[in-house]
Amino acid sequence: xxxxxxxxxxxxxxxxxxxxxxxxxxxxxxxxFKISNVFEIPLEEVFTYD
Amino acid sequence: xxxxxxxxxxxxxxxxxxxxxxxxxxxxFSNVTETSSGQLSFNNVxxxxxxxxxxxxxxxxxxxxxxxxxxxxxxxxxxDTKSYRNSYWALSVGVWFILVQLLFESTGxxxxxxxxxxxxxxxxxxxxxxxxxxxxxxxxxxxxxSTQLYHxxxxx
Numbered sequence: 001x002x003x004x005x006x007x008x009x010x011x012x013x014x015x016x017x018x019x020x021x022x023x024x025x026x027x028x029x030x031x032x033f034k035i036s037n038v039f040e041i042p043l044e045e046v047f048t049y050d
Numbered sequence: 051x052x053x054x055x056x057x058x059x060x061x062x063x064x065x066x067x068x069x070x071x072x073x074x075x076x077x078x079f080s081n082v083t084e085t086s087s088g089q090l091s092f093n094n095v096x097x098x099x100x101x102x103x104x105x106x107x108x109x110x111x112x113x114x115x116x117x118x119x120x121x122x123x124x125x126x127x128x129x130d131t132k133s134y135r136n137s138y139w140a141l142s143v144g145v146w147f148i149l150v151q152l153l154f155e156s157t158g159x160x161x162x163x164x165x166x167x168x169x170x171x172x173x174x175x176x177x178x179x180x181x182x183x184x185x186x187x188x189x190x191x192x193x194x195x196s197t198q199l200y201h202x203x204x205x206x
Contacts, residue, residue: 011123012121012123012124012125013121013125013126015054015056015125015187016123016124016125016203017127019125019205019206022205023205024204024205024206025125025205025206027124028124036171042073
């Protein structure tokens, strides 16, 4: 899945998806849940707290 | 990742603002006697503001044509909020500075220099104070653009 496809599915820009991947932005809970729903995996597998 | 269209648009807006208002304020503050006597009138300010508006319109149309969607997401809103918070401080410091100056003038206490000197005439003239206010407004705009750029590049 491309960054643009994920961005379209969760309603953010491609730059925001890139920023999340690079640890430059912590998304809101809403966006975090949307990402986990898209990949159909639990939230804690997508995000970890350092 | 290279610069996004939002970042490019911000950089151009920042450069345009700095160049045009820098040139304008250089003219205004390097010749304060003319400024306060009203010879450097507000027609010039109107011209500069119209020029800035036209250039920003051109920048917006250019980047829309390049295909960047107008989507504003939560990250954009958060960056916008943070940059407005920073620019608010610059603007309020400027407004407080001018308020204190006007307060001193109204009570008869000279704020910068002797009441009957040329400097007093210059620094308390309405045209000069209006230009000072405009300068703080432009400064807050510059801080707004710079903070946005910083957060888009370095993260938030």
